[in-house]
Amino acid sequence: MIEELIRKAAAGDDDAIDELSAIADTDPRRLTPHQGLLLDLDVLWPATVYRAADADVVGRIIERIDGGRTPDRLNHLLLALAHSAHPLADEAMRRWSVQSPAGADRLHVGALSYALQGGWTVDPDGTRRDLCGDTAYRWVMREGTRPATGPTCPWCASPLWTAADLDTAEPAVAAALAHTGWSGRLVVTTCHFCACYTTLYSQVTPAGAATWWDGNTRPGYLPEPAAEPEEPPMLLPVPGPALPSPYQASAWNRGGSTLGGRPDWIQDAEHADCPGCGLPMDYVGLIGGADLDDYGEGAYYLHLHQPCGFAAVNYQQS
Numbered sequence: 371m372i373e374e375l376i377r378k379a380a381a382g383d384d385d386a387i388d389e390l391s392a393i394a395d396t397d398p399r400r401l402t403p404h405q406g407l408l409l410d411l412d413v414l415w416p417a418t419v420y421r422a423a424d425a426d427v428v429g430r431i432i433e434r435i436d437g438g439r440t441p442d443r444l445n446h447l448l449l450a451l452a453h454s455a456h457p458l459a460d461e462a463m464r465r466w467s468v469q470s471p472a473g474a475d476r477l478h479v480g481a482l483s484y485a486l487q488g489g490w491t492v493d494p495d496g497t498r499r500d501l502c503g504d505t506a507y508r509w510v511m512r513e514g515t516r517p518a519t520g521p522t523c524p525w526c527a528s529p530l531w532t533a534a535d536l537d538t539a540e541p542a543v544a545a546a547l548a549h550t551g552w553s554g555r556l557v558v559t560t561c562h563f564c565a566c567y568t569t570l571y572s573q574v575t576p577a578g579a580a581t582w583w584d585g586n587t588r589p590g591y592l593p594e595p596a597a598e599p600e601e602p603p604m605l606l607p608v609p610g611p612a613l614p615s616p617y618q619a620s621a622w623n624r625g626g627s628t629l630g631g632r633p634d635w636i637q638d639a640e641h642a643d644c645p646g647c648g649l650p651m652d653y654v655g656l657i658g659g660a661d662l663d664d665y666g667e668g669a670y671y672l673h674l675h676q677p678c679g680f681a682a683v684n685y686q687q688s
Contacts, residue, residue, distance in 0.1 A: 372404045380411035391416050395617040398422040406430070417449035417487070421617070428456040435462070441473025448481055452488030460485075460498055487639045489632055491650045501641055502653045503549040506616045506631025507542050509607035511661050523561035525588050526595040531562040531602030533657060533683055534672055535578075536629075542609040546630030550652040551676040552576070558654070558672050560683040562602040565670065567592045569642050569684040574674070580681065585645055603662045607655075619656045621669035621686070629655040633671055636686040640671065646678030659687075 372393070378386035390413075393400050398421035401408075405427045408419060420427070428451065434440065435447050451459035466474070466481035474481065485491050489502035514532065521530045536556045538544040547556070554576025561570060571583040609629050620626025621634040633639070633656050641650040651673035659666030668687030674680070 373407060376404060376407050376413060379413050390419050394418045394421050396615050414446035414450055417453045420450040420454045423454035423456060425458060428454050428458045432462045435471045438472030444473035448484040449487055452484040455488050455490055486641050493649060500549055501650055502632045503546055503630045504616050505545040506613040507546055507629045508610040508613060509627035509629050510610035511605040512608050514604055514606035523564055525564050528561055528563055528599040529602055530559045532559050534558040550674050558681045563600050565683045566685045569682050571645050571680055571682045573679055574681045605662055607657060621658050624660040626658045627656060627661045636688055640684055642673040642682035642684055644675040644678050644680050646680055651675040651682055
């Protein structure tokens with residue numbers, strides 16, 4: 371069945387491509403024995419079909435890049451390597467960051483920057499760091515309460531939105547945040563309106579404190595505040611059932627909000643950079659607009675950098 375889907379995908383069958391993508395989200399190891407055929411037939415998109423690629427397939431992709439035979443396909447090949455997250459891909463991308471492969475002059479970023487698309491990075495000390503976890507839980511929306519008074523956005527005066535209130539004393543939260551190194555209570559607050567226009571940062575502590583970061587810079591393209599402040603969502607996500615795969619978040623569908631696991635980016639990967647040290651922050655979870663409002667779209671992405679005590683929220687839409 372999978373080989374038939376691959377041949378149809380190679381012929382341009384969009385339905386087959388969608389089915390392969392769904393398999394990559396639910397159980398990527400099912401594709402591992404067939405990824406050689408994917409490569410033989412030049413099926414490189416979506417790159418997520420190369421999750422769980424073995425050393426043989428990853429080595430073949432690296433040889434193809436080093437051989438310079440298809441420089442016009444370099445972008446897709448690097449994305450496939452990034453999503454494989456294989457140690458051989460790590461080694462090759464480090465090498466290409468020093469000596470660029472054929473076709474690199476057409477890229478917008480360096481080879482090693484592609485790692486972010488796969489949810490990992492290499493820190494300045496040379497250590498590889500996974501920005502995402504392998505455990506995910508469905509985020510279920512519950513009615514929250516709003517205090518009579520509370521912090522407001524310095525830019526638009528809207529009450530700040532508590533996008534997450536988590537405690538690693540709960541086993542699900544501890545599992546979902548294990549890759550971040552966080553221990554204790556994590557409260558992530560933001561402006562639900564202004565976060566749609568720029569990444570907003572807050573300073574957080576394991577005691578549950580969350581404070582708007584004074585270094586947030588208001589972009590010039592941010593619309594002028596409305597006459598009346600906008601009320602944030604009255605919903606708070608709480609951990610629900612564990613998901614069988616870390617790749618099942620959905621930025622589009624109702625019920626797609628997810629704690630932990632891997633983000634479903636609407637555009638390119640946009641892991642926020644820590645304002646304290648400049649390193650990419652760890653991914654915490656996704657809150658889809660469809661789960662906040664009947665007409666909601668887009669998604670909020672939550673990030674954390676435990677060593678510097680910063681949380682961040684950014685937003686993407688189609």
